[in-house]
Amino acid sequence: MRNGEYLCLLGPTGAGKTTILRIISGLTIPDQGNVIFDGISMNKIEPEDRRAVMLSQSYALFPQLTVADNILFGPDIRQYDQKVKQRTLAEMLDLVRLTHRPDAYPSELSGGMMQRTALARALASGASVLLLDEPLRALDARLRISLRHELRSLAKSMGITTIHVTHDQDEALVMADRIAVIREGRVVQVGTPGDVFDNPASPFVANFVGQSNFFIGTVEEKSESTSVRGELGHVVMARPCDHKLGEKVVVGVKVGNTEVHKEGEGYFDGTVERILFEGRNIFLDVDVSDVGRFSAKIPSWRLGRLAVGDKVKIKWSADKAIVFSMPLGGLEKELRVE
Amino acid sequence: MSRLERATAFVSKPRIRNLWTLIVIVFFLAFVITPTLFVLTYAFTNWDLIQTEVIQDPEMMSQIWTAIANSFEIAAIVTLIDILVGLPMAWILVRKKFRGKELLDTLIDMPLAVPTAALGFSAAIFWGITPADLTNPLGLKIVSSPFLLIILLHIIFSYPYMVRSLSAILEQIDQTFETAGQTLGASKLTAVRTITLPLFRAGLVTGIILCFARSLSETGGTVAALATVANTDFNTAPTLIDSLKSTPALAFTSIVLIILALVLLVVVAIVVKKLHIPFRKVWPRPEKILSRGLAPRLKDATSVLFLVFIVLIPSFFVFTFVFTSSPSTTTDWSQFGQSLVNSFLIAGVVTVIDLAMGIPLALYIAKNRSKWLPETLDILVNVPLIVPTVALGFSLKLFWTGGTPVSGPFAIFLVMLAHIAFTYPLMVRNVTGAVEEIDPTYEETARTLGAKPIQGFKRVLFPMIKASILAGAIMAFTRSLGETGATRAVSTTVLTAPNYIVNLIKLENDYYAAALACIILIIISYALMLALRYITRRRKGVS
Amino acid sequence: MPEVSLSHITMRFGKVVAVDEVDLTIADGEYVTILGPSGCGKTTLIRVVAGILEPTQGEVRINGKSMRGVPIEERDLGYVFQNIALFPHMTVKANAAYGPTVKDLPMEEREQVAKKYLEMVKLLDKMSMFPSELCGGEQQKASLARALATGAKLLLLDEPLSALDARVRVDLRYELRRIAKSLGLTVVHVTHDQEEAMSVSDRIVVMRAGGIVESGTPEQLYTRPRDVFTANFIGETNLLEGWVKQRLPGKSTIELRDNSLIEVENCDPQVGEAVVVSVRPEFVFPFTDGLLSRIEYLTYMGTYWRVSSRSQSNDMVEFDVPSIEGKLYHPGQEVYLMFNRNAAVVYPRPKEGVTEAVKLE
Structure with a gap:
């Protein structure tokens, strides 16, 4: 993957998409093979030192923390300076349009707001790789469509390399720079949305x-x-x-x-x-x-x-x-x- | 880097984490499991002694077998009754919404905080026909059979365990299943019988094991109750162990009890899992009639009445005693004070050690489910729960001292070890259950956000399982506080509050003092429990 | 034959009003979808119909018979759950035979009925498996067979497809409609997915905040929605604010905020009234003159490109171009846009503002 690229891993449930994300983040150790960031092998690096943030389907917002505290989780752990923290927080709240709700708890937020908080939390931790595991799945169909562009442009504007796992081919077509179609643990085809749609590598991809x-x-x-x-x-x-x-x-x-x-x-x-x-x-x-x-x-x-x-x-x-x-x-x- | 940071980085190293896990596992095996089962080795090393002193003594043998048979009969009947009355109560607690539910919820746990010795005394003066000098005008005085009395007593403290484990499972069974059954034309009762009950098996096994084991191992309450109704020749296995003096006889009884308990519970687990609740046969009309109107209301009312009259009133009947009789002058209250200090000291130390050693083991088990070692540990953790505490105490003493009588601070230390052995599983089980319910993605996300494992635990997981840890601590503390059998098996010289009560009743027949001591113990236990509850509530409110 | 009518249904949970005074009649044999965003009360409503919830107020009638006090099991309906809820301890066949079993039908008949419906959903070869051995789509099919095997003619579907993969969802929704129509069932289907709603229903009922916004055939709701919320919720649309400048039969002129003019065929509001015009992207096209807009980004949609541009009044205007023409457009480029004038729908400007009126959550 190239720096700053937006890649979608597209495939049916059980194809191994989430496992790939877990391997990249270091949460699962592969039986074989290497994960390489910027030319450096990550195999011996613990998840917390990889700067690859995972955003799970359910968002995993910490229920006992407010929106602001959730966003500041990463900066807190990394012990950023108080001023830097405040600035990051303000920036992030602004970026995800949550300036009016910093003191709300996750349970008080709507699905879309939770998703944005989780995104802000990931961005605030200084991640250089964003791993999105079906980030839109928990949302209503119509909302999903309207948030596609917003999510992509946020990642793009921060220049973060993003890997987005989805089972929804429309979502992948609309959002990705490149799509990797995955089936039964194998990559079947990698290409731009146009390529994958117009020049499918197999009947499966075509369908x-x-x-x-x-x-x-x-x-x-x-x-x-x-x-x-x-x-x-x-x-x-x-x-x-x-x-x-x-x-x-x-x-x-x-x-x-x-x-x-x-x-x-x-x-x-x-x-x-x-x-x-x-x-x-x-x-x-x-x-x-x-x-x-x-x-x-x-x-x-x-x-x-x-x-x-x-x-x-x-x-x-x-x-x-x-x-x-x-x-x-x-x-x-x-x-x-x- | 600050010192704290360095410490965090240090303990986060995989090697250090593994070392800590290793220490905890070794602790568990060396201080909990091995001492608990050590008595079994006695059969190999001293078989000739058992042979000559026990097996060839027909009187001794008949005494032992009768006691063991009594114990198992009582445990079986108690468990059966608990299941029958526990199921509807679990339903009320989990599926119904009504005002006062929280109160009912608290009421069910109340007997758990009362030391069984106090319960035994209280139940005996409520139900039993007592000697003339023990007149209480309010007592029912209808039960003359010690067998029946002990059953009634054991129901009191095993009932909460059954209700709790059944409701825990019921909470996990999606109610949609039942609703789905109804939309398919099944009446409520049919749906429950054919869908929910078959899904209950796991919970039933836990409930049966807890109740059966609790009834099988109960000593203090049984001794107190039997002494109160002045019955001298009725024995359950624990009371027999409590009264036996010869080591081979003690060992023999303990071994038989442990083996039978283990075998029986394995059998129960298998039978319940294989048990085929018939769902092919349906009786649409009668089941429909029983599903609506009077029948379910009658069932709910019966459940509540049972709780009040069989469980609660007998538990607290002792309070009436002080008003209806007069104090004796010879009571040595300083001894009671000392026993209280001992009890709280032991319970406190035991709880702290359980926390320190139990949480890491629970985390290890919960997070490495698929591997064989954690899986084995998970099964082993239950063993001390099944072994009757009095046998456990004896086994532990045999392990550490070879069976010689102990006294002084060393005896207290041994009692602590014994209490750790049977409270440790409570802590581990509570925390394991809680951790398993929490979605692992929380911690994983924290790690990808840059948190080291220890930071992830402290900031993310711990706040979520705090309540369960506290619940485990309360359980361990109250269990230790109320234990009689294990304490007495280790040493008769260590005077804990329940022991003191048993002595008052059994040796000195000072019922008034016993009642007063019971009341004081109950009040202190409750004050403590309420305080802890208050603390947890407030913390929840803040977060 | 089932006909369902709801009158003045209100459902309160404590202080929260989940459903507020809903009236709705569903004809016999009709496939009706209740569509709305999360929390609009649609699931509550279908649960009231099923008898899982007792309404705070109002009455449900099935076949003209009041359902007050009638328990779930006597309403004679099939219900398919969002979380599928197949009984985990029974095989697929035993699941499907559950309805006949609890009616205590003879063994052979149970078997026969179960097999008949499993065949209908093409699961006959998997009938001795346990639910956990099936994949998501098959599980939902099995649960459909189970619901049908009761012989009920009223089928309630509670977000039946939302737990499934997108691609499986598409295949299964055609299946749902085919089966419902071939058995002549009356269906109430709850969903938040507007595409799903359009492809399965005879009629869609749009709900929002506990009330019904409007109802109509998919085509009516897509082409001529009566409410601006529906216009945005069912399919994407461009919403342009302006006021009526001139109003003639068959040809009215709307002045937009950047002073450009667009023509529309139908316009109910009066001259001078503030309005919002809804035009779908497929009815907007680049032309030699019209609304001046600067392209911001292009999105690949497979058979076409969607171009998103911003007008001088800062309104987002999207339009579709065929995939071969995608190369002709690039971000930063200025284009003039024309609107298909009989495809534009004019609404009075909502008091709370357009953004608020079309808010999705």
Whole structure:
């Protein structure tokens, strides 16, 4: 990781994200391998000397201390000068918009305020690495969305290297400089949000970060784009690939890039099974007989003419679809999100 | 760097932390576990003595077996009754909201602070048919069987343990389970029986062990009660040990008692865990009728009445005694004063040592759960709770002195060691439980914020478990203050307040003085407990 | 067939009023979501319906029958808990069979019913496992099967998805609606997640501070919310303050704080009245003239970029551009923004101020 970078560790529950944070902070000792800060191995360094502050899901605000005392916990331990402490406190309260509540106890605060206090406490301790373990999970969905930007810009403005663990792909896309997708203890892909979304390394990533439709077939032709033929004769187009002709592959395309039309040409003919209004988008399920269900996410202002039961064509542009090797354990196992 | 900082840095070194843990473990093994079980070795070293002096003496053997059988029967009946009446009370305390709940909560603990010797005397004059010179017009005088009397007595001081351990578990069982059951169509009673009760097993085991062990090992109260109703030939195992003089017989009884207790409790633990409470069979109609209306109210009322008439009134009945009889002139009050000093001295020292040695062990156990050593220690810690204290006292004396009579300051020192052995587990269990309830992320966060482990403990964990530590200290202190059996087994010359009371009743038949001494002891114990409660409350208010 | 009606429901806990005079009717077969931020009283309300809480005032009627004094177990409803609450000492099958068991149905029937619903949630292959062996999504499915197996036609869902991973949540909410509709259930679903609410419900009831703000279909609430709080809570929106300059049928003009003008199709407030205009980011687009704004930052959203800019009057204005156009914009750049005029909704300016009126906690 680079200095001052904001990295999201994204993966399902039980993927080992929190363990990584604990290893970085020194709370868990790895069986093997090194943690290196600024070129120095941290293996023999105790957690308290690493300057890597952990912010847990529940915030772990000390219930017997006020907001101010919580924030001053780090400076107190490090025995900063009284004046420095007061200045830090004032700065921090201002930064997290809590100047009006320094004497409140954690139990009197709302979820958002607790989260901000915990953040201020971490920043005040002079941390150079911030380890956030699902910092927004305990908050309401809507509040979570509004706090994303605030959290990121706070970390950015302090120039702190941040590692943020989350299971929420939207959160990761919106907040990260880079995303590391983790599954079953392994890093599956590391890249910018754009990379991870547009060029997923595996069907799992394609489906986990924004849903995807998948189609299984064999490579039929390779030119400027790849054409893949399914068992029942359907042919779909995708980006160029390195797979051999005749190889069994999986084509993945984001539901947001799947187009549904009533007229014109399409890879599949299907029937609209369900239409769900999701606000900005409409979520559409189209049943293609013998092939399965395709979903599409269409901006809602473009809807209007479609209704359940309509016969439609499904299509996507070749440069939005990616060819993957057939996963060893089968597609279903690869896509499991739990 | 200031001296304090240097000290903090020093004790934070992993090597020093490990050394301290090692010292505590060694202390635990050498001063608590080994002396407690030492008597078992006597069977190997002196089997011929046991053979000739005990086993070949049919009269002695029958005496021992009768006493042991009495003890186990009483303990079993008492435990069963405690479970039956403890469950509804635990429900009232945990699930109900009402005015006066706090009072009820306090009332339940009250017998715990009364030395059992005082309880024994008090219960005997309330229930028992007493000799003519011990007239008390207010006493019920309906119980003539010593067996029944002892059961009634043992219920008094084991009941709080049962209620406490049951409510502790009930608090942890999410009420949503029961509600879920109801939304699925189960009546309240069905939901409780099929969902909550099966989840109770762990709590039931703890409760059974505590009650059973407490009843099995109780000496002072039993001696006092039996002496009060002037019954000379009825014995429980502890009272028999208390009266036996020959070392082989003492050793034999202690060994049998310890082994039986351990075996039985292991069996109980297994049986309760395997026990299959039937939840496939349901009786929708009767269970529905019992779930609402009169039945639950009747159940609650019975629980409260039981508490008042079986537990509380007999405990404090002794207060009526001083008003209904006249003082004797021969009482030596200076001896009572001395015994009080002794009791408080012993209890105080014991509590301090428990604190110093118990907290580190508790932390070690609570924080290293998955490893074998802490896991083993956790099981071992319970052993002194199960071993009857009088056997424990005898075993300890055998360990340190080889069984020779002791006196003077050394005897007091030995009594302290004995008291540490059976109070130490209380402290460790209390603190372990508290630490395990606290989310470890608090301390971990503190460490990533730059706090050394000792600072993390002092500033974060300690304030959170302070109340439990204090509760452990109060428990250890009152248990030590009220103990009779272990003290007498170690030395009859160390006069503690409960011993003094037993002597007054048993040897001098000076009931008035005994009653007065009981009352004074009760009042002092309460004053102390209230003071401690007050301190904890105030601290809570400040923080 | 269940129809639920609540009249004047008030719930007090000591001095705290959790639910204040709520009236609500839920039609038979309707999927209704109660949506609101933490502490708005939504969970209290559903607990009142279930009979877990007895309301301080007011009456719950199910099927026209008053529920006063009727215990939980006789209300004939299914309830799914936020913390899942599968009985840990029973297998998945025994959990699902609990409803039939406590009714003392014959053994074969218990088995049959349990299996039927476990099959519906696709858990038949895991029925002999204990709950702790399942992952979160499967646990919640099992608990749904358990609730359905009682045969109840009224299903109460108390934040059923909030304990689950984001991705699992998305899959499961479609599942919930599919099952509810295929069984013809009446559903009351409580959540704080507006996306979840929109994708599952026939109707959303928005709650705040113990009262109902408004209710309507997801589409109504997203496109034409009657309250400015709803506008911000359900989906993100730009809120611009100004006053009505001109008011004509089908075309009104609003003057914003930086004196720029925007046109809107519908405007209820009168000329001169202080108003706040709500326009969603997808209906704002850069143009050759319009509201002058300076871009502050861009956020990648997968299929599009969201651009956040600040107008001269210091209002935050966000707009969406397709992902391929993301490169055309950068922080510091000045853009002119136009608004889709039939997508803008005008509200009278709230007395307590806009920030206070849309506060999330």
